[in-house]
Amino acid sequence: MNAPLRRSGVVILVLFGLIFANLNWIQAYKADDYRTDPRNQRVQVAEYERPRGSIEAAGGVALAQNTETEGELKYQRVYPKKEIYAPILGYKPVDGAAVGIEAAENDILSGASDKLFADRLSDMFTGDSTGGGNIVLSINPRAQEVAWKQMTDNERGVTKGAAVAIDPATGAVQAMVSMPSYNPNPLANHDTAAARQAYDKLEADKDQPMLNRAVANTLPPGSVFKVIVSAAALEHNYNIGSELQAGSVYQEGGATIRNSEDEVCPGSTITLKKALTTSCNTAYSRLGVKLGRDVVIDTAKKWGFENEDLVVGDLESKKGLSVAASRTGAIANEDGSVDKAALAQSSLGQRDVRMTPLQGAMIAATVANNGSQMQPYLVQQQLDSDRRTIYTAKPKELREPIDSSVAKDLQEMMQSVVEEGTGKNARISGLTVGGKTGTAQNVAGADPHGWFVGYALDEDGKPVSAVCVMLENVPGGHASAEAARIAGLIMKAAAGQGGN
Numbered sequence: 001m002n003a004p005l006r007r008s009g010v011v012i013l014v015l016f017g018l019i020f021a022n023l024n025w026i027q028a029y030k031a032d033d034y035r036t037d038p039r040n041q042r043v044q045v046a047e048y049e050r051p052r053g054s055i056e057a058a059g060g061v062a063l064a065q066n067t068e069t070e071g072e073l074k075y076q077r078v079y080p081k082k083e084i085y086a087p088i089l090g091y092k093p094v095d096g097a098a099v100g101i102e103a104a105e106n107d108i109l110s111g112a113s114d115k116l117f118a119d120r121l122s123d124m125f126t127g128d129s130t131g132g133g134n135i136v137l138s139i140n141p142r143a144q145e146v147a148w149k150q151m152t153d154n155e156r157g158v159t160k161g162a163a164v165a166i167d168p169a170t171g172a173v174q175a176m177v178s179m180p181s182y183n184p185n186p187l188a189n190h191d192t193a194a195a196r197q198a199y200d201k202l203e204a205d206k207d208q209p210m211l212n213r214a215v216a217n218t219l220p221p222g223s224v225f226k227v228i229v230s231a232a233a234l235e236h237n238y239n240i241g242s243e244l245q246a247g248s249v250y251q252e253g254g255a256t257i258r259n260s261e262d263e264v265c266p267g268s269t270i271t272l273k274k275a276l277t278t279s280c281n282t283a284y285s286r287l288g289v290k291l292g293r294d295v296v297i298d299t300a301k302k303w304g305f306e307n308e309d310l311v312v313g314d315l316e317s318k319k320g321l322s323v324a325a326s327r328t329g330a331i332a333n334e335d336g337s338v339d340k341a342a343l344a345q346s347s348l349g350q351r352d353v354r355m356t357p358l359q360g361a362m363i364a365a366t367v368a369n370n371g372s373q374m375q376p377y378l379v380q381q382q383l384d385s386d387r388r389t390i391y392t393a394k395p396k397e398l399r400e401p402i403d404s405s406v407a408k409d410l411q412e413m414m415q416s417v418v419e420e421g422t423g424k425n426a427r428i429s430g431l432t433v434g435g436k437t438g439t440a441q442n443v444a445g446a447d448p449h450g451w452f453v454g455y456a457l458d459e460d461g462k463p464v465s466a467v468c469v470m471l472e473n474v475p476g477g478h479a480s481a482e483a484a485r486i487a488g489l490i491m492k493a494a495a496g497q498g499g500n
Contacts, residue, residue: 048073053109053132055089055101057139058380064089064102069190077188083181084148087212088139088321088378091184093199095192101135101378104319108133108382115382115390133390136381138172140165143465146493147177150486151469158450158482160472162213162357165490168365168455168463170395171374173312174494175467176358178213180205215312215323218354219470222440222480223279224451225300225349227363230276230413232291232299234406240273240413250282253341257285257348260439276413277421279437281348288347293331293338296347300328302401303366304359304373312358314379315393321378326355349438360453360468367414367434368455368463371407373398410434414454418484423452425481426488431464431495432457433488437480442473450479456491465494 052075055064063085066075077092079085090100098106107113111132147163154161165175186198202210211217233242246265250257258281259265265280275283288296297305304310305326313320329352331342345351358376366373375398382391402410414434417423422437435454442449455466467490469483 047110048075050111051075051131052077052092053111053134053383053385055105055109055135055137057085057137057141057144059141061141063137064092071190073190076190079184079188082183082185084145084177085139086181086184087178087214088137088176089184091187093187093192093195094190095195100321101137101313104313104317104321105135105379105382108135111385116384131385133385134383134387135379136383137378138167138174138380138393139176139378140174140494142496143175143490143494144177147175147486147490148179150489151177151179151471154471154482154486156450156471156474156476156482158471158474160207160213161470162217163467163469163486163490164214164357164361165465165467165494166361166365166374166376168369168466169374170393171365171376171398172380172393172395173376173378174465175490176212176214176378178211180207180209182209212321213470214357215321216356218324218326218356219449219472220351220353220440220442221349221355221360221451222438222449223281223284223349224355224360224363224436224438224453224468225347225353226276226279226284227367227410227414227436227453228300228303228305229284229288229291229296229347230272230410231303231402231406232295233272233287234409235299235402236291236295238272240271240409242272243269244272244275244280244283245286246270246275246280246283248282250285250344252285252289252344253339255285255341255344257281257344273413273416276436277416279417279422284347285344289340289343293343296343297328297331299401300326302399304362304399304401305355310376312376312378314382314391315375315377315396316391323358324356326359328353349440357468357470360451360470361466364414364435364453364455364468365463365466366401367407367410368457368466369407370404371402372400418454422480423454423484425484426452426454426491428456428488428492428495428497430459430497431491432461433491435484435487437484439479447473447475448479450474450481450483452480452483452487454484454487454491456495458495465491467491467494 051066090102092098092102109132163177189195248266308325310323311320333339375396418433423435438451440449450471453468467487469487
């Protein structure tokens with residue numbers, strides 16, 4: 001054989017070898033990826049041969065379910081409550097990954113979980129296509145729908161904001177609203193081109209309707225942060241009757257601190273309790289500087305600030321909605337030394353302090369629960385296709401930021417805010433309510449954000465709900481007053497006292 005033929009033969013053998021190796025690579029290592037790729041039409045058809053499990057609120061209220069179709073894909077995913085629950089549920093598209101609780105609980109909902117092995121084994125013998133398992137959320141439908149109605153029809157015409165309510169004793173999320181929201185039904189359309197068009201429109205919306213502002217957005221909390229500074233003081237030799245320096249103006253470095261109105265704490269001193277009741281800025285700025293940067297930052301961390309690992313969903317799998325970390329900022333000069341001007345402003349929840357509404361609700365819940373902060377969760381139960389319980393949430397303590405004596409002092413102070421101070425709009429007949437308002441300045445020339453965090457106790461002193469309401473860019477002054485009003489109605493609904 002001459003040299004050219006030998007070279008051609010070697011090339012052909014090498015090519016056959018490469019083809020053989022590639023086939024083995026695909027069969028041995030890539031086959032499963034190709035088989036389960038959501039773009040694989042056969043996978044889509046097989047997935048929709050069985051009904052996906054339902055998602056429900058407490059009491060069996062349907063939030064995600066299926067309808068039968070006459071198309072190639074047998075079942076259509078439907079979200080009957082549309083915008084009200086979308087930030088929690090997310091959606092399940094035909095040709096992509098699910099988001100929200102649809103994603104976190106996909107193994108149960110699709111029937112692929114090992115917990116549902118018995119159902120799949122039964123199907124092998126019967127030939128049936130048993131549906132997926134079902135998810136029951138901790139959401140209280142009355143509280144959720146009151147929160148949605150009051151937020152979207154608020155008295156200030158605000159179009160962006162969030163509200164969260166949780167059970168202080170267990171951590172169960174009772175309500176979670178983000179506005180603006182979106183209708184997830186078009187995103188689950190079997191017409192993938194139409195679904196993509198709906199998604200692109202939402203993604204391009206400058207108001208970010210697909211952003212869950214309750215857990216994924218952080219904003220300056222304003223005077224709500226004074227609860228943290230109060231806790232720091234109570235843990236460092238102050239009591240509710242301790243006299244603080246106040247006055248109408250306080251200057252520290254390049255910062256000039258004034259009160260919201262001239263009549264707020266104009267005297268030279270004020271007690272710690274009265275300072276929180278009236279939201280005295282000058283007293284809290286001075287207090288924060290006196291306590292020191294490390295105390296303020298470390299206290300905030302004890303309450304959950306800087307936590308980058310928090311997820312709200314299923315306590316067992318630790319899957320769910322990721323929560324953005326709340327931050328205090330460094331409160332430091334370029335050389336690392338304490339920036340006292342920043343500390344004075346940060347002690348009012350301004351400067352670089354940022355917080356999620358969920359964190360605000362957890363602050364109020366910790367006070368109500370005598371210092372114990374519970375892990376927040378959304379998944380109350382998992383049920384199999386026959387609605388037999390395969391999992392029930394077992395509440396877990398996340399941390400204990402304060403002891404019960406400090407919690408009792410904070411309760412007295414926060415109840416004074418609602419009874420005599422800036423939080424009167426949150427009062428509820430028959431319940432003891434404590435809270436703290438916050439008005440947060442943001443971009444120069446923009447209206448401030450209005451915050452309220454609070455809790456409600458029943459006649460036996462048992463906590464029934466803790467809430468945070470945040471309204472972005474509230475016009476007309478007293479930005480926190482509307483947040484307090486809405487918070488009171490949400491807690492009232494969570495306590496079972498009616499819808500309005």
